[in-house]
């Protein structure tokens with residue numbers, strides 16, 4: 001049986017504010033090594049909360065979480081930061097590349113923090129630039145890149161330290177459909193070739209159709225789950241069907257792209 005890379009058992013997250021809000025309610029979720037999973041649900045259903053808990057940025061109010069066998073609650077802030085840096089890669093909708101640095105310098109940033117030797121950095125850049133088609137743009141700065149090139153660089157930066165788990169929050173949200181496809185195909189290729197586990201929050205059923213499994217949540221609880229066992233187009237249709245059952249804000253479907 002494949003190794004479990006993420007395990008959530010009866011996880012509840014309550015935000016304490018003026019008004020107390022239960023964002024997740026006794027949620028169970030597991031991800032096995034090598035899975036490519038989408039998390040979908042209406043606005044406010046708890047997707048980002050779930051991703052923040054898996055990424056150990058936030059802790060649950062009740063319940064148990066283990067990521068790569070580690071329970072984040074048992075680590076102090078320093079060890080948690082180190083754990084994230086070594087084990088996780090992050091890709092966000094807003095592509096947060098450092099404007100002062102070239103693509104190449106942005107790519108190696110996580111390695112600089114870990115004081116990796118220069119020859120090893122060069123080896124990893126060469127391998128990644130090939131895989132991500134970044135060779136032509138390594139010396140450019142972020143403001144000289146298209147949206148797709150910038151997001152491919154951000155994916156590269158998330159991958160350069162060879163993490164076991166990639167966490168992506170709407171990675172195609174700001175991209176045109178061609179660039180979105182390029183990024184999704186890239187994520188899919190990395191998932192298949194390196195066996196990297198990927199968990200991606202998305203509103204976009206086309207993006208979700210690249211995954212092997214889609215978890216739907218509603219009001220912080222499990223709503224449904226779909227596994228891809230046919231063509232991507234059929235899977236896309238099945239995802240749309242569940243989304244229509246799920247309801248929520250009609251704007252959530254405004255970004256639907258046709259495969």
Ligand SMILES: Nc1ncnc2c1ncn2[C@@H]1O[C@H](COP(=O)(O)OP(=O)(O)OP(=O)(O)O)[C@@H](O)[C@H]1O
Nearest residue numbers: 015017021023041042043044045046047048049050
């Ligand atoms: N720090 C916070 N304090 C209080 N309530 C919060 C906080 N963060 C999120 N919430 C509430 O928790 C619920 C879930 O939020 P979350 O961001 O996880 O939803 P989401 O599914 O990612 O939504 P969206 O698709 O709009 O990004 C929402 O009702 C939100 O208002």
